[in-house]
Amino acid sequence: MEKKIAPLSRLxxxxxxxxxxxxxxxxRLAFYVLNMTDGEAKSLTAAITEAHEKIRRCSVCCxxxxxxxxxxxxxxxxxxxxxCVVEDPRDVMAIERTHEYNGLYxxxxxxxxxxxxxxxxxxxxxxxxxxxSDNTVSEVIMATNPTVEGEATAVFLSRIIKPxxxxxxxxxxxxxxxxxxxxxxxxxxxxxxxxxxxL
Amino acid sequence: MEKKIAPLSRLxxxxxxxxxxxxxxxxRLAFYVLNMTDGEAKSLTAAITEAHEKIRRCSVCCxxxxxxxxxxxxxxxxxxxxxCVVEDPRDVMAIERTHEYNGLYxxxxxxxxxxxxxxxxxxxxxxxxxxxSDNTVSEVIMATNPTVEGEATAVFLSRIIKPxxxxxxxxxxxxxxxxxxxxxxxxxxxxxxxxxxxL
Numbered sequence: 001m002e003k004k005i006a007p008l009s010r011l012x013x014x015x016x017x018x019x020x021x022x023x024x025x026x027x028r029l030a031f032y033v034l035n036m037t038d039g040e041a042k043s044l045t046a047a048i049t050e051a052h053e054k055i056r057r058c059s060v061c062c063x064x065x066x067x068x069x070x071x072x073x074x075x076x077x078x079x080x081x082x083x084c085v086v087e088d089p090r091d092v093m094a095i096e097r098t099h100e101y102n103g104l105y106x107x108x109x110x111x112x113x114x115x116x117x118x119x120x121x122x123x124x125x126x127x128x129x130x131x132x133s134d135n136t137v138s139e140v141i142m143a144t145n146p147t148v149e150g151e152a153t154a155v156f157l158s159r160i161i162k163p164x165x166x167x168x169x170x171x172x173x174x175x176x177x178x179x180x181x182x183x184x185x186x187x188x189x190x191x192x193x194x195x196x197x198x199l
Numbered sequence: 200m201e202k203k204i205a206p207l208s209r210l211x212x213x214x215x216x217x218x219x220x221x222x223x224x225x226x227r228l229a230f231y232v233l234n235m236t237d238g239e240a241k242s243l244t245a246a247i248t249e250a251h252e253k254i255r256r257c258s259v260c261c262x263x264x265x266x267x268x269x270x271x272x273x274x275x276x277x278x279x280x281x282x283c284v285v286e287d288p289r290d291v292m293a294i295e296r297t298h299e300y301n302g303l304y305x306x307x308x309x310x311x312x313x314x315x316x317x318x319x320x321x322x323x324x325x326x327x328x329x330x331x332s333d334n335t336v337s338e339v340i341m342a343t344n345p346t347v348e349g350e351a352t353a354v355f356l357s358r359i360i361k362p363x364x365x366x367x368x369x370x371x372x373x374x375x376x377x378x379x380x381x382x383x384x385x386x387x388x389x390x391x392x393x394x395x396x397x398l
Binding site: 004006011019025029030033034041043045049051054055066089090 | 205207
């Protein structure tokens with residue numbers, strides 16, 4: 001008979017449901033919460049409630065935002081002729097960190113995955129297509145993950161978008177900078193050879 | 200210029216403060232919260248608030264409880280002549296899981312650690328000594344962690360308790376030295392209880 005304290009078990013339970021959190025970590029997090037001051041516990045619950053209530057999808061690019069449309073879509077200095085299509089809001093953050101890209105984004109919130117019965121209608125495909133109707137966009141960059149599903153989603157979307165007379169491009173494949181050739185997998189390496197550039 | 204959404208950053212920040220949670224995990228947890236239903240988010244904040252408000256120290260053994268005194272101290276079938284002294288509430292849980300021990304507990308909420316300026320007065324030493332005054336206790340088992348500080352705390356307490364005519368024992372070194380009681384497996388822990396030595 002394990003000693004049970006109902007409110008503690010419930011809290012451990014809540015943490016255990018989170019991704020990447022096992023029982024021991026959930027326990028550690030719960031004890032961390034118990035040792036918080038009242039003020040700290042209030043800030044934590046307030047942050048959860050606030051984020052959950054205020055954050056929604058940008059009405060233009062479907063990225064996450066706490067305003068009607070997101071800071072990228074609102075920014076007048078961004079190039080409105082290019083849209084970079086990504087799977088997830090975290091991919092937007094990753095690309096923004098490169099400081100290399102000045103166009104707009106479109107967040108699909110997933111990839112086409114027949115095995116998980118996710119079809120194009122479960123993604124923000126419709127919103128993407130409707131953004132292409134006013135002729136301001138000249139290029140769509142497919143930046144879905146280089147996985148089978150990401151690839152399939154990119155091909156699916158490009159078949160819809162290319163007939164509209166818009167250039168569709170895909171992120172380059174190759175060996176990651178700083179990596180060791182020895183450890184690159186065969187497919188990545190052959191893609192890198194295939195896509196070699198003249199120096 | 201990383202794209203910042205204030206409520207999201209605040210939430211990531213909150214998770215990042217938790218033990219064992221780095222920036223990437225904090226981000227993953229924050230996105231998990233965003234994808235919760237309203238009901239799920241409410242259960243999470245309710246669990247945090249409830250645990251934080253209701254859980255306090257047992258008035259007898261200083262273990263965590265949501266009642267005046269904890270379920271072990273309240274249980275009439277527990278042997279009131281033995282007290283097992285542990286550092287942390289998680290150690291109580293670990294020992295209870297062995298089903299080997301039927302006495303009471305006392306939770307110190309720490310160990311004597313001069314380097315961190317934690318002295319006996321910062322632990323529940325006083326509460327422990329006062330429990331020994333009515334002559335019902337005949338043995339105190341020191342189950343502090345088998346670390347330098349846990350050892351020192353056990354020796355310190357035994358020097359106070361032995362003069363009271365109470366047997367003081369120590370967990371046997373079945374537990375691997377340098378490890379944390381919380382992570383010991385049930386068999387090792389019950390061997391350690393079985394083989395406890397008089398100090």
